[in-house]
Amino acid sequence: MSLTSYLPETLRTVDFNAFIDEYKAKLRNLFDVRANLNQLSLKRGLPPFVMREIQSKAPLSVFIPEQYGGRGGHVHECLSMLEASSYESLPLSLTMGINGALFLQPVGKYGTETMKERVLGSFVNDKRMGGLMITEPDYGSDALSMQTHHTTGADGSYHLKGMKHWAGLTGWADYWLLTARRRDAHGNLSRDIDFFVSDNNLPGQQIQVEEYYENLGLYMIPYGRNRVDVKLPADQKLQPKSTGIKMMLDILHRSRLQFPGMGMGFLRRMLDEAVDHCRERMVGGTSLLTYDQVKERLARLQAWYTTCSAMCAFTTETAGVEHDLAKNNVSANAIKTVVTDMMQDASQSLLQLTGAKGYRVNHIAGRSTVDSRPFQIFEGANDILYQQISEAVLKSMRRMKEANIYEYLKTYNLTERAADYFKETLNFNVDTKMPQRKLVELGEVLGRVISMDFTIRLGERGFHADLINNALAVMKQDVESMVTRFNTSRLAAFVDDYAEDSGWLSYVPAK
Numbered sequence: 001m002s003l004t005s006y007l008p009e010t011l012r013t014v015d016f017n018a019f020i021d022e023y024k025a026k027l028r029n030l031f032d033v034r035a036n037l038n039q040l041s042l043k044r045g046l047p048p049f050v051m052r053e054i055q056s057k058a059p060l061s062v063f064i065p066e067q068y069g070g071r072g073g074h075v076h077e078c079l080s081m082l083e084a085s086s087y088e089s090l091p092l093s094l095t096m097g098i099n100g101a102l103f104l105q106p107v108g109k110y111g112t113e114t115m116k117e118r119v120l121g122s123f124v125n126d127k128r129m130g131g132l133m134i135t136e137p138d139y140g141s142d143a144l145s146m147q148t149h150h151t152t153g154a155d156g157s158y159h160l161k162g163m164k165h166w167a168g169l170t171g172w173a174d175y176w177l178l179t180a181r182r183r184d185a186h187g188n189l190s191r192d193i194d195f196f197v198s199d200n201n202l203p204g205q206q207i208q209v210e211e212y213y214e215n216l217g218l219y220m221i222p223y224g225r226n227r228v229d230v231k232l233p234a235d236q237k238l239q240p241k242s243t244g245i246k247m248m249l250d251i252l253h254r255s256r257l258q259f260p261g262m263g264m265g266f267l268r269r270m271l272d273e274a275v276d277h278c279r280e281r282m283v284g285g286t287s288l289l290t291y292d293q294v295k296e297r298l299a300r301l302q303a304w305y306t307t308c309s310a311m312c313a314f315t316t317e318t319a320g321v322e323h324d325l326a327k328n329n330v331s332a333n334a335i336k337t338v339v340t341d342m343m344q345d346a347s348q349s350l351l352q353l354t355g356a357k358g359y360r361v362n363h364i365a366g367r368s369t370v371d372s373r374p375f376q377i378f379e380g381a382n383d384i385l386y387q388q389i390s391e392a393v394l395k396s397m398r399r400m401k402e403a404n405i406y407e408y409l410k411t412y413n414l415t416e417r418a419a420d421y422f423k424e425t426l427n428f429n430v431d432t433k434m435p436q437r438k439l440v441e442l443g444e445v446l447g448r449v450i451s452m453d454f455t456i457r458l459g460e461r462g463f464h465a466d467l468i469n470n471a472l473a474v475m476k477q478d479v480e481s482m483v484t485r486f487n488t489s490r491l492a493a494f495v496d497d498y499a500e501d502s503g504w505l506s507y508v509p510a511k
Helices: 009-013 016-034 048-055 059-063 075-088 090-110 113-125 244-257 259-280 292-318 329-359 364-376 382-400 405-409 436-460 465-486
Strands: 130-133 149-152 158-165 175-182 194-199 208-212 224-232
Touching: 016 048, 016 075, 048 059, 059 075, 059 090, 059 113, 075 090, 075 259, 075 292, 090 113, 090 130, 090 175, 090 194, 090 244, 090 259, 090 364, 113 194, 158 175, 158 194, 175 224, 194 224, 194 244, 244 259, 244 292, 244 329, 259 292, 259 329, 259 364, 292 329, 292 436, 292 465, 329 364, 329 382, 329 436, 382 405, 382 436, 436 465
Parallel strands: 130 175, 149 175
Antiparallel strands: 149 158, 158 224, 175 194, 208 224
16 A cells, blocks of 8 residues: 555645645634734744644645655745745744755655655654754864764664754754764764764654754744764665765755745745835824835835745756756855845845834744844855855856956856846956955855846746836846945955054043
């Protein structure tokens, strides 16, 4: 009997529009009627009945192939589910994203057949949850230097030992995708990385939580420090197509490409909240909506809504598990950085528009500002990813023996449509040996030109022309401002002995 035969008939046959509408209705009822979204966001964790009710609609089934009981793993369904989740709750959407992009998709693509049959179906049948552990206390962004290691037993099993932290769903997840390096008989660690699945419900495989962190935002999701000391059977090791590092890049790039799913609902919520507030709020006898500065903020919110829509369209066509995304660093990094910058910018605008009321910890503007901020940090800090975008583009330019940034971008597949917006702005040669801070600034420029290219593609398909033109105008203005900063030659330097001769009171004339 197949796994799908155990599932409700409606889950296997229901049209996706009906499926997502039922899910949205369930979330609206939970967050707006039975529980208050803003009050929930103040508490650590989530009331059990809320997650139980959410799981009753099997939202994670969109990440699971049909043969294991899911809806097929179609990217557009995954993004739509994340969008519906983030409109009501950004932490909920991140919870779903962790489960889907950082556990279910990797296991579905690289897991052994016995493991997939055992694990994937349990997410639909038993409402299980899974997460990923890469980061270590002493090795954050330097993941390739991780010290968690594994050795092989006589029976072919693996023994993993180490310490992991900042793993979303700490203490919640039933399954963990664990990263470790092989340790040989001499104690040396391999350069490659291996992935394993542990099952917290089985003896000898439990991850021990040593400390729960008091994370600043995303209260719904538990984070902490975890001690890994588990013994796993051979079939719980993922099977890379080539190397473990390339498998990790494929997993992380696919996850970053799906950030627009979480961003889409969040940005739409920020826009809706801002418009509603500005229509209702009266200042000087007229609504906020009539003020020019307010219109500028709303225009930017609409630009982010449109640009994120374009990213979703691009991701749908490129991020399927059938594709190897190990080399898709530029598009994945551009999407992750720009969409998370847009999310933070949008929440800051809503907070500014709502004023003092929005600064209350139980107001959606204040909570959204805090909750969206870590998106610019986890899964690759934006500064680092912007630098990597620049390094990849400059490497390609050197290979082509092209020094002019505009000449290169007009032939590059990710920017060829948008390059002509910057015939003058970007018509200059770049120094391939520029300082790190300039690499970051150039990456910010490139990320937005790439995002404009996505937006133009969406416009060519008939998306609302006014929204497309508005998004392109806003993005072009931002790029021009960024290029001006990039071309500023003077670099500020850190003064090591800044405390010396810098007490202001010594330089005030005595009276």
